[in-house]
Amino acid sequence: MLIDYPHHRRWLGFTAGGLLLAVGCYRELSAEPGDPPRSYGLLALGLLGTALLCGLLRGFASRSALRALPSRLAWLGELVVAVSGGAGLLCLGLFLGRRWAIPGGPTAAGVAGMWYGILGAACMLFAGLLAGLRHLPAWWWLGSRQWWLKGHIWLGLLSVVLVLFHSTFRVGGLLEQALWLVLILLIASGVFGLVLQHVVPRLLTVRVPGEVPYEQIPHECLLLRGKADNLVDALCGPGDADAAEAPQKADPNVDPASREALRNTYEALVRPFLGPEYRPDSPLARAAQADAVFRGLRSLPGLAGEPLAQLERFCRDRGEMGEQERLHHWLHLWLLAHVPLSVLLLALGVAHVVTAVFYY
Amino acid sequence: MLSSQQDPKDLPHWLRLDYYRDPRPLGRWQRRTARVAWVAGAVLCAALLVLPSIGPRRLRSVYQSAPVSTAHAAFNDDCGRCHTEAGQTAGRLWHGDDFRSVKDAVCVSCHDRPPHQAGQTHTPACATCHDEHQGRTDLARVADGHCTTCHADLKTNEGPAAPERRHVSAFADKHPECRLWRGGPPEDKAQLRFNHKVHLLLNGEDKKRALPALARWLPLECVSCHKPDAAGRAMQPISYPAHCQNCHPLAAPLQGEWADPAVSQAAERFRTTPAPHPGHDQTSAVVRDALRGRYLDFSRAAGVLNAPAAEDAARDIPGARRGEPMSEQTLGWANRQLREAERVLFDHGGGCALCHVERSRPEQRPNGLPEYEPTRLPARWFDDFSRFSHRSHPMLGCVACHADAPESERTADVLIPKLDTCRNCHSPQGGARHDCAACHLYHDPKKGRGLNGLLKIDDLHHQR
Numbered sequence: 001m002l003i004d005y006p007h008h009r010r011w012l013g014f015t016a017g018g019l020l021l022a023v024g025c026y027r028e029l030s031a032e033p034g035d036p037p038r039s040y041g042l043l044a045l046g047l048l049g050t051a052l053l054c055g056l057l058r059g060f061a062s063r064s065a066l067r068a069l070p071s072r073l074a075w076l077g078e079l080v081v082a083v084s085g086g087a088g089l090l091c092l093g094l095f096l097g098r099r100w101a102i103p104g105g106p107t108a109a110g111v112a113g114m115w116y117g118i119l120g121a122a123c124m125l126f127a128g129l130l131a132g133l134r135h136l137p138a139w140w141w142l143g144s145r146q147w148w149l150k151g152h153i154w155l156g157l158l159s160v161v162l163v164l165f166h167s168t169f170r171v172g173g174l175l176e177q178a179l180w181l182v183l184i185l186l187i188a189s190g191v192f193g194l195v196l197q198h199v200v201p202r203l204l205t206v207r208v209p210g211e212v213p214y215e216q217i218p219h220e221c222l223l224l225r226g227k228a229d230n231l232v233d234a235l236c237g238p239g240d241a242d243a244a245e246a247p248q249k250a251d252p253n254v255d256p257a258s259r260e261a262l263r264n265t266y267e268a269l270v271r272p273f274l275g276p277e278y279r280p281d282s283p284l285a286r287a288a289q290a291d292a293v294f295r296g297l298r299s300l301p302g303l304a305g306e307p308l309a310q311l312e313r314f315c316r317d318r319g320e321m322g323e324q325e326r327l328h329h330w331l332h333l334w335l336l337a338h339v340p341l342s343v344l345l346l347a348l349g350v351a352h353v354v355t356a357v358f359y360y
Numbered sequence: 361m362l363s364s365q366q367d368p369k370d371l372p373h374w375l376r377l378d379y380y381r382d383p384r385p386l387g388r389w390q391r392r393t394a395r396v397a398w399v400a401g402a403v404l405c406a407a408l409l410v411l412p413s414i415g416p417r418r419l420r421s422v423y424q425s426a427p428v429s430t431a432h433a434a435f436n437d438d439c440g441r442c443h444t445e446a447g448q449t450a451g452r453l454w455h456g457d458d459f460r461s462v463k464d465a466v467c468v469s470c471h472d473r474p475p476h477q478a479g480q481t482h483t484p485a486c487a488t489c490h491d492e493h494q495g496r497t498d499l500a501r502v503a504d505g506h507c508t509t510c511h512a513d514l515k516t517n518e519g520p521a522a523p524e525r526r527h528v529s530a531f532a533d534k535h536p537e538c539r540l541w542r543g544g545p546p547e548d549k550a551q552l553r554f555n556h557k558v559h560l561l562l563n564g565e566d567k568k569r570a571l572p573a574l575a576r577w578l579p580l581e582c583v584s585c586h587k588p589d590a591a592g593r594a595m596q597p598i599s600y601p602a603h604c605q606n607c608h609p610l611a612a613p614l615q616g617e618w619a620d621p622a623v624s625q626a627a628e629r630f631r632t633t634p635a636p637h638p639g640h641d642q643t644s645a646v647v648r649d650a651l652r653g654r655y656l657d658f659s660r661a662a663g664v665l666n667a668p669a670a671e672d673a674a675r676d677i678p679g680a681r682r683g684e685p686m687s688e689q690t691l692g693w694a695n696r697q698l699r700e701a702e703r704v705l706f707d708h709g710g711g712c713a714l715c716h717v718e719r720s721r722p723e724q725r726p727n728g729l730p731e732y733e734p735t736r737l738p739a740r741w742f743d744d745f746s747r748f749s750h751r752s753h754p755m756l757g758c759v760a761c762h763a764d765a766p767e768s769e770r771t772a773d774v775l776i777p778k779l780d781t782c783r784n785c786h787s788p789q790g791g792a793r794h795d796c797a798a799c800h801l802y803h804d805p806k807k808g809r810g811l812n813g814l815l816k817i818d819d820l821h822h823q824r
Binding site for chain 2 (some may be wrong): 032033102103104107108109110111115172211212213214215216219220223224311313316317328329332334336339343345349350351355357358
């Protein structure tokens with residue numbers, strides 16, 4: 001599920017309510033003076049009253065001795081609240097739209113059109129404030145980051161509808177067309193990021209059981225490589241020693257030919273792979289090929305045992321960190337488009353508001 | 361935790377505490393991108409805000425939601441020509457939709473703005489109905505809602521409008537019948553006898569044979585008499601010289617036969633030359649005077665009366681001009697001819713009384729001349745707020761709409777069709793325009809200043 005309903009319930013309800021209100025209002029803004037009158041106001045009153053009553057009853061039931069309310073009844077109560085509340089807001093929107101209708105239908109510069117634009121811009125500004133939250137302390141009255149993130153998503157989506165109604169479904173002039181393009185790209189990048197934020201963490205959990213802090217990965221790689229250097233030096237002798245001295249410091253149980261093979265393999269494949277720069281094209285990056293390499297090394301006389309197993313563990317850890325880096329980049333690279341687009345939208349939006357509302 | 365990190369005591373060794381001093385490329389790029397984006401955004405925003413003031417005028421179209429209408433295209437890039445005050449759009453949030461960005465004084469500087477009706481309770485601003493920046497559209501074609509704002513439930517300064525015209529909101533089903541037909545079948549009060557059926561039946565071949573003299577003007581069709589005006593909207597008023605004289609000349613009789621071929625030809629010319637028809641505000645005295653003059657002129661021609669002119673012994677007064685001498689014989693002859701002509705024209709059923717209605721009694725005619733009722737032919741059946749263009753309907757035959765014309769025998773028949781005829785096409789089902797502006801005008805054309813505007817050419821090209 002892309003959206004976790006229990007945690008997003010309130011924001012979802014708020015957004016859906018706002019959407020119904022906006023749609024209902026826009027629907028009736030095109031009403032002509034001769035159209036027959038409708039009793040939207042009374043309907044709205046009745047439906048909203050029903051929703052409020054059901055909501056209060058359900059709230060009372062959940063807190064009282066009737067706590068053992070059958071889940072079906074509770075679900076039914078919520079359904080009644082949602083349906084009657086939504087219908088009530090729709091009727092309220094229809095009522096307001098009929099009151100504010102002007103001949104010729106709504107226009108972007110009319111009163112209703114401007115209020116749509118103001119509310120749409122307010123939603124966008126709220127969504128944009130999420131970026132500034134990281135620079136503020138976690139004051140309790142500010143709300144949790146999660147709350148702001150949910151608001152960012154839902155009000156960001158609602159803003160598209162409000163801007164559509166503000167524009168009366170016209171693309172407008174050059175500045176407005178640029179705004180539309182940026183908004184569409186921004187929403188697309190945001191939805192893309194939302195999908196990634198739901199998919200990638202699960203992949204991280206499955207594919208990277210030994211997750212480490214992303215910023216520590218280069219340091220950890222250097223440590224792993226250092227440990228691997230020590231381990232290979234213990235088996236084959238120091239790599240920087242003379243040809244005559246190296247065999248004296250090597251493990252006597254390892255065959256000279258095996259030592260040489262191990263040293264060559266280590267210098268050609270393992271050591272570069274363990275470096276801070278991940279090499280996805282290395283054979284050690286793929287489990288089957290890495291397994292084949294180490295199987296080949298284990299077959300050499302004197303090399304089977306714990307040191308080689310440890311070296312293999314180092315390579316496996318490096319592979320995991322490489323996979324973690326890759327998934328981390330997927331999780332965050334889309335922000336390189338999303339943030340500049342939002343700044344561009346802000347700049348164009350300010351220019352649009354100032355020229356349309358104050359300049360002319 | 362990595363599988364290599366087996367010993368928890370070794371864990372701090374695996375962490376670099378000052379990692380923030382050397383951020384990874386992704387973090388560096390994110391911060392760099394954000395900084396560049398903010399700077400570029402600020403510069404772009406400032407440029408867009410300053411551009412209207414300092415940039416080329418044609419760049420101002422960047423801010424337009426749509427180009428202005430075709431009529432205003434000459435100053436599409438000169439926003440200040442109409443938008444003379446700043447902050448007007450914001451003001452609409454407080455004052456409501458009637459508060460317009462472009463004030464009426466700006467429109468009136470070029471356009472005439474005649475009022476609509478004296479009894480209207482509310483006069484909207486120009487820009488309320490004429491919505492600009494909708495592309496290259498016709499500004500005069502306003503949405504019906506602007507009309508039905510009042511006419512859906514019409515109230516005037518004297519109170520609610522009459523019931524039959526109080527609720528008008530859609531032409532197809534909520535529009536009263538034309539005022540002409542509202543009180544029942546109308547009657548044409550014109551004082552001129554005319555039978556459409558007889559005239560249109562003259563297309564028949566037997567009639568052509570019966571009236572060979574008229575053959576050259578046949579067949580008679582609607583368009584033989586009903587000619588559109590220069591704009592192609594209404595028909596020109598019917599006039600005797602243009603539409604009736606060819607078939608109904610005021611032929612003056614001439615009694616007598618002359619052997620002299622020249623005189624005989626002159627007499628024939630006299631008989632075929634019609635007498636003048638009185639114009640508006642003229643009486644039958646015009647006919648008498650014209651005929652008398654013609655008879656006298658004819659009588660003076662050589663060989664008509666075979667009598668010399670009478671000698672005049674009177675001495676000339678110096679500087680005075682005198683008329684041509686006339687004998688009693690000449691005068692008597694002319695008067696006899698004139699009496700006969702008046703008998704034919706005024707007393708005969710085929711003379712003036714064929715078409716005109718005499719209001720004097722024959723035995724009490726002043727000076728022997730009949731007095732006729734003014735014809736009072738209606739020039740227009742619709743008022744000035746309604747308009748119809750025949751030029752817009754060339755595909756239809758006349759009888760398609762004026763269906764009663766071929767059978768009409770009475771002058772009192774009004775042949776203007778009812779609204780149901782129009783609704784055959786001008787309705788949602790018919791497909792033709794059925795908005796208010798298609799047939800109605802808001803601004804009273806009688807109260808405009810006409811075609812004499814207030815500007816010079818330089819005023820139109822003066823840029824602000």
